[in-house]
Amino acid sequence: DGPFLEGGDTLLNGRAIYVGISGCASDLAGADWLQALLGDAYHVIAVPLKSNVLHLDCAMALVKPGLLVWCPEKFVDGLPQSLRTWDAIAVSRDEANKLATNGLVLEEGRMIVDADNARVIGELRKRRMDIIPLAFDGPIGTGGGLRCAHHPLLRESVLE
Numbered sequence: 001d002g003p004f005l006e007g008g009d010t011l012l013n014g015r016a017i018y019v020g021i022s023g024c025a026s027d028l029a030g031a032d033w034l035q036a037l038l039g040d041a042y043h044v045i046a047v048p049l050k051s052n053v054l055h056l057d058c059a060m061a062l063v064k065p066g067l068l069v070w071c072p073e074k075f076v077d078g079l080p081q082s083l084r085t086w087d088a089i090a091v092s093r094d095e096a097n098k099l100a101t102n103g104l105v106l107e108e109g110r111m112i113v114d115a116d117n118a119r120v121i122g123e124l125r126k127r128r129m130d131i132i133p134l135a136f137d138g139p140i141g142t143g144g145g146l147r148c149a150h151h152p153l154l155r156e157s158v159l160e
Contacts, residue, residue: 005030008055011062015042016082020056022049048076061101064108067127069120071096089123106132 009026011018017038019031028046035044050073053059059074062083069089070079074096079088091100100120103113113121115133124131 002027003029003033005034006055008057011056011060013062013082017042017044018047018056018080019044020049020053020059021046022053023051024054045080045082047080050074050076057102058099059096059101061103061105063105063111063124063129069101069124071101087127089120091120095120
């Protein structure tokens with residue numbers, strides 16, 4: 001029994017927090033718990049995902065203000081309303097399964113992306129992102145991406 005809330009299901013956008021709900025990890029009770037814990041200063045938004053999606057970061061990345069990478073095939077209802085005006089780089093299910101949405105944002109405009117995602121790297125560079133390609137296929141082969149492999153001790157989000 002829940003509530004369940006996992007880091008891979010949470011993406012920050014300023015005071016908006018997106019929580020992936022697929023039935024694999026985080027659940028609505030976890031999203032409700034987080035909203036109650038944070039109070040009215042934050043807005044927790046549940047994002048329905050297909051039942052075979054482990055975490056939200058396997059389906060979407062918020063790269064910088066106004067830019068995201070996502071796999072439309074992994075969402076039940078498309079992007080959350082608050083993100084629908086953003087420049088959205090769509091990736092295929094195969095690219096998402098190679099964790100093209102699971103890069104590590106270092107700072108605004110700079111990101112580490114697995115080197116096997118050449119097309120996505122090119123699309124990000126077209127949008128003036130400084131991309132650091134890194135061969136990370138070993139961990140990705142077992143289901144863990146670059147975002148999964150770090151643990152921020154302190155992080156302020158200024159997206160929105």
